[in-house]
Amino acid sequence: MHDRSIIHEGGRLRIDLGAIVQNYRMIANRGAPAEVGAVVKADAYGLGAAEVAKALRDAGCRLFFVAHLDEALRLRPALPADARLVILNGLPPGTEALCAGSQLIPVLNSLDQARRWRDTAQAAGRRLPVALQVDSGMARLGVAPEDLPSLVGDERFGTAVDLVMLMSHLACADAPDHAANADQLARFDAMAALFPGIPRALANSGGAFLPPAFRCDIVRTGIALYGGAPNDTAPNPMQPVVSLDARVIQIRTVPAGGGIGYGHDYRCERESRIATIGVGYADGLPRTLGNRGAAWLDDARLPIVGRVSMDSITLDVTALPPGRLRPGDWVELIGPHQPIDALARDAGTISYEMLTSLGARYHRTYLASDVRDQARAA
Numbered sequence: 018m019h020d021r022s023i024i025h026e027g028g029r030l031r032i033d034l035g036a037i038v039q040n041y042r043m044i045a046n047r048g049a050p051a052e053v054g055a056v057v058k059a060d061a062y063g064l065g066a067a068e069v070a071k072a073l074r075d076a077g078c079r080l081f082f083v084a085h086l087d088e089a090l091r092l093r094p095a096l097p098a099d100a101r102l103v104i105l106n107g108l109p110p111g112t113e114a115l116c117a118g119s120q121l122i123p124v125l126n127s128l129d130q131a132r133r134w135r136d137t138a139q140a141a142g143r144r145l146p147v148a149l150q151v152d153s154g155m156a157r158l159g160v161a162p163e164d165l166p167s168l169v170g171d172e173r174f175g176t177a178v179d180l181v182m183l184m185s186h187l188a189c190a191d192a193p194d195h196a197a198n199a200d201q202l203a204r205f206d207a208m209a210a211l212f213p214g215i216p217r218a219l220a221n222s223g224g225a226f227l228p229p230a231f232r233c234d235i236v237r238t239g240i241a242l243y244g245g246a247p248n249d250t251a252p253n254p255m256q257p258v259v260s261l262d263a264r265v266i267q268i269r270t271v272p273a274g275g276g277i278g279y280g281h282d283y284r285c286e287r288e289s290r291i292a293t294i295g296v297g298y299a300d301g302l303p304r305t306l307g308n309r310g311a312a313w314l315d316d317a318r319l320p321i322v323g324r325v326s327m328d329s330i331t332l333d334v335t336a337l338p339p340g341r342l343r344p345g346d347w348v349e350l351i352g353p354h355q356p357i358d359a360l361a362r363d364a365g366t367i368s369y370e371m372l373t374s375l376g377a378r379y380h381r382t383y384l385a386s387d388v389r390d391q392a393r394a395a
């Protein structure tokens with residue numbers, strides 16, 4: 018038996034489900050009357066699909082998106098019967114019956130997928146719900162505009178399936194002034210005219226912060242729920258969700274000229290205090306943070322010196338008052354001094370990749386929405 022109150026991991030990750038719910042409500046209020054669905058693919062961007070989906074379910078969310086059938090099968094039991102679960106990446110051949118029998122809504126991304134779903138529905142003798150994606154200019158997924166007439170002309174398709182959503186995806190939604198946004202909206206509207214009365218979904222998080230026309234009937238929001246900035250022009254309006262601290266495992270004094278870590282990629286210009294923290298690239302802190310990123314303590318920036326190792330990172334902590342930092346103490350990697358987007362920028366990546374790379378070795382704590390409300394009321 019070990020004492021559960023003692024954290025042995027090298028890093029502790031706190032996920033604020035209350036903040037996720039607040040972010041959901043903010044986008045839902047902003048987007049109304051459009052319905053807001055939660056994108057919980059890739060294990061809710063690494064934060065735990067089951068936990069996140071349950072918190073959002075309790076907050077009234079009834080529409081969820083994942084990328085893969087396997088993700089959907091795992092998540093379905095956590096959702097209420099009236100919640101819809103949509104599989105963005107489409108319908109792999111041979112999975113039609115499983116998909117149809119599991120209360121899931123595949124996105125049809127090609128004519129071949131549409132035919133197979135039509136035939137499955139006809140064989141099942143009931144109108145199976147489905148979403149249809151059209152390519153409005155991202156050239157990634159979806160039925161091409163020139164293929165739409167044959168689908169619209171397929172009467173068997175029209176009567177066999179229950180088309181619950183027409184969707185497309187924006188390539189440049191995080192850049193509000195990009196001309197591609199208006200262009201995609203116009204193309205999407207033109208294609209949607211072929212499907213009168215079918216709810217339309219175009220916007221992701223970035224799209225939710227574009228002019229109201231982009232919100233259509235349904236918004237699919239991912240990163241903004243998890244506290245990431247929806248675009249790179251305005252200050253981030255979302256509540257922070259993730260905080261990450263790393264534990265100091267050793268502190269030493271290195272003389273001027275001393276080399277640090279693999280390859281001696283850093284040399285101390287002056288005598289330096291160096292702290293080693295117990296997280297590394299195996300925990301999702303990429304090697305691109307070497308000699309670039311930082312951790313924080315109090316209001317002091319503690320630069321990463323040398324390369325990022327698999328299980329550890331070295332920090333220059335000379336700026337701290339002597340005795341301020343001891344082995345066992347925690348320093349901030351994601352938190353009030355260093356939001357997820359700032360750490361991602363230092364690593365040369367985006368918040369999406371940082372979050373989905375977070376490793377499995379952290380001590381994870383979920384701050385429940387009700388606990389958070391009580392804490393604030395107290």
Ligand SMILES: *Cc1c(COP(=O)(O)O)cnc(C)c1O
Pocket residue numbers: 056058105186220221222223237238239240241
């Ligand atoms: C991942 C994804 C989203 C969510 O995007 P965010 O930018 O995280 O809000 C929405 N729609 C589709 C099709 C996606 O693949």
